Amino acid sequence: MPKKLDDELNGLKRKVVAMSDLAQSMFQTAMRALIDRDESLIAKVQEMEEQVDLYQVEIDEAVVSLMAVFGPVALDLRFALMVARINTELERIGDQSMNMCENVRLLLSEPELKKLVDLPRMADVAATMVRDSLSAFESGATDVARNVIRADNTVDALYDQIFRELLTYMMSDPKTTARSLALILTAGSLERIADHATNIAEEVIYMVKGEDVRHQEL
Amino acid sequence: MSTEHALETRDLSLWYGDFQALYDVSVAIKKGIITSLIGPSGCGKTTLLRCFNRINERYGNVTTTGTINVLGKNIYDEDVSLFELRKSVGMVFQRPNPLPISIYENVVFGLKTHSNGGPLKRAALDDAVEKALREVFLWDDVKDRLKRKATTLQLEQQQKLCIARLLPLKPLVILMDEPCSALDAEGTEAIEQLMAVLRGSYTILIVTHNMAQARRASDECIYMLLGRIIEHGPTLDIFLRPRHKETENYVEGRYG
Numbered sequence: 107m108p109k110k111l112d113d114e115l116n117g118l119k120r121k122v123v124a125m126s127d128l129a130q131s132m133f134q135t136a137m138r139a140l141i142d143r144d145e146s147l148i149a150k151v152q153e154m155e156e157q158v159d160l161y162q163v164e165i166d167e168a169v170v171s172l173m174a175v176f177g178p179v180a181l182d183l184r185f186a187l188m189v190a191r192i193n194t195e196l197e198r199i200g201d202q203s204m205n206m207c208e209n210v211r212l213l214l215s216e217p218e219l220k221k222l223v224d225l226p227r228m229a230d231v232a233a234t235m236v237r238d239s240l241s242a243f244e245s246g247a248t249d250v251a252r253n254v255i256r257a258d259n260t261v262d263a264l265y266d267q268i269f270r271e272l273l274t275y276m277m278s279d280p281k282t283t284a285r286s287l288a289l290i291l292t293a294g295s296l297e298r299i300a301d302h303a304t305n306i307a308e309e310v311i312y313m314v315k316g317e318d319v320r321h322q323e324l
Numbered sequence: 325m326s327t328e329h330a331l332e333t334r335d336l337s338l339w340y341g342d343f344q345a346l347y348d349v350s351v352a353i354k355k356g357i358i359t360s361l362i363g364p365s366g367c368g369k370t371t372l373l374r375c376f377n378r379i380n381e382r383y384g385n386v387t388t389t390g391t392i393n394v395l396g397k398n399i400y401d402e403d404v405s406l407f408e409l410r411k412s413v414g415m416v417f418q419r420p421n422p423l424p425i426s427i428y429e430n431v432v433f434g435l436k437t438h439s440n441g442g443p444l445k446r447a448a449l450d451d452a453v454e455k456a457l458r459e460v461f462l463w464d465d466v467k468d469r470l471k472r473k474a475t476t477l478q479l480e481q482q483q484k485l486c487i488a489r490l491l492p493l494k495p496l497v498i499l500m501d502e503p504c505s506a507l508d509a510e511g512t513e514a515i516e517q518l519m520a521v522l523r524g525s526y527t528i529l530i531v532t533h534n535m536a537q538a539r540r541a542s543d544e545c546i547y548m549l550l551g552r553i554i555e556h557g558p559t560l561d562i563f564l565r566p567r568h569k570e571t572e573n574y575v576e577g578r579y580g
Contacts, residue, residue: 111577177536179563180572316565 111176118168118189119244122196125161126240128154129196130233132203135164135298137229140210140292146307148207165193188313192243194292195302195309199236202295202302209288209295219275220286228296230263231257235303242310251314254307255324261300268293329393330355330497330527331376336390338371338380343384345371347551348390353544357551358519358528360538360559363548369531372548375497376529378406395496411438414490416500420482422474427466430474430485431456435492456488460518466504480511484518498522500530503539517543535575539563547571 132154139147169190172178178186213219235254242251272286311319331353338346346368353359364368374380375392378399388487390466392399399409411434418575421428431453437442453470457463462484474485500519512534513514519528520539532538538545538559545562547555547570555562555571566572573579 179535179575180566182576183564203483 111172111178111182114172114176115170115182115185117307118165118186120163121165121168122189122192123240123244125158125165125193125196126236127245128158128161128197129203130236130240132158132200133206133296134229134233136203136206136210137226140213141226143214145211145214148211151203151207154182155200155204158197162193162197166190169193184313184316187194188309191309192306195306198300199299202298206292206295209292212288213285213292216285219282219289221288224264224268224271225293225296228261228268231261231264232296232300232303235261235300236306239303239306239310242307243313246310246314248311248314249260251307251310252324255304258300258304260264260299264293265293265297328355328396328499328505329353331529332393332396333372333375334393336372336375336388338368338375338389339387340383340387343371345551346375349548349551349553350390351553352544353527353546355527357543357544358523358530358541359544359546360542361529361531361546362533362535362538362574363554364579365533367548368551369548370445370501371551373501373529373531376497376499377415379410379415403434407438407510411493412495413497413499414493414495416483416486416490416498416503418502419506420424420479422477422482422485422488424473426471427457427474428453428470431492431531433487438493446504452492457485459491460484460488460512461519462488478511480507480514483507483511483515486524487515487518495526497527497529500528502531502533505533512537529571535577547574549574 132151135147135151135154139145139151169186172186176182235257238250238253238257242248242254269290272290276286277284308318308320311317329352332351334350336346336349337344349368349372351372363369363372371380375388378444380386380388388400394409394413397404423433435449435452442555453502454463454467455467460570462481465481468471470479474482477485483506487498487503504515507515516537519530522528523543530540530542542559544557545555545559546553547562547566547568549570555566555568557567561567562571563575566575570579
């Protein structure tokens, strides 16, 4: 039985990693569409969204059958429970990427408001967080997961900065309101994506150590 | 010696001839709860269980070092009567072992043995039989055939009877050595329900190979490996976040 259980667990792990690669590429592609002003990339994000949705259903089914057939305990149980949660986080990252696409579409239909500086930085930090949270999931390295949780402060600070800057644009020239708002909402999506990465990191720590680190200072 | 513990050992080692079966076992088992002893075959679970009523001594060639306390009393003290010890520490075995006499006589056997020769009133015995059989939920099934041989009962009923016959002696601790391994799912459930009812009034220590049973039926678990205690803690911790890799591998079914 353990051999078969191990095969199932490994298969599930591979699926989560593949899904996370897709979710990551979704918001990075949405960002690329904005920076390169290339609307054709939005269609690619939509294609990936469909695949992410398929993964979500498939992973949930696999978790349910694993629980029903093997009745896992200890690390195996924590793994199965956390995979179900991480699955949801990844699907939400996909959803946020789709929201980003809506705003990118609006931004591309009008002239460029400003040279983007902080937003790409924010996207880079969020991408690193998602990547690291998943590498912690794969390796069980809780120190990597803890760094992800800490990095969320950087993303929050960048979001405040972007928000304040665009507020001054809107106040000084109301014609920039639609574009400023679209950029603020894009930054908001990145902020949410970083939150999901943080959740994944917390879930990895629970999975590895059985320790709940939510809602506390690290 | 703490009073919240019914059973306690310190640096307990045990040898069968020159084979060492237990190594420096120090354990404290709380009063009034159900504790499971788990671990792979040959890890010393049954040996440890048998230490608590000194039944190991029956097997000859057994050497023990360290201390064993039952309810704060060292059971190797000179003033301890083996007879009294076994009265307060009852034992249920793997295969139900009722005596080949009537159901009624099985229940009163212990009482008669422990009556110090004085005659017991028939009415008192009747009461004790009814009370014990009710406590194990066997009364309604057998009240009309108390004179029948106990060995004609179903296995599950026999096992309940074996528990019932301990109760008139008012034991404080009940040791169970895989009490359900000879029973089917229904019988197992019945015994587990019975354990849940007895919990509180008695301290129950049970050896089990059935992980699911340890999970659902016990408050605490002790994981043993190669004659040593690896981990002892609340059942939830043992099955959700064990502290030791060996425990984790075992409960996950990867070892043993």
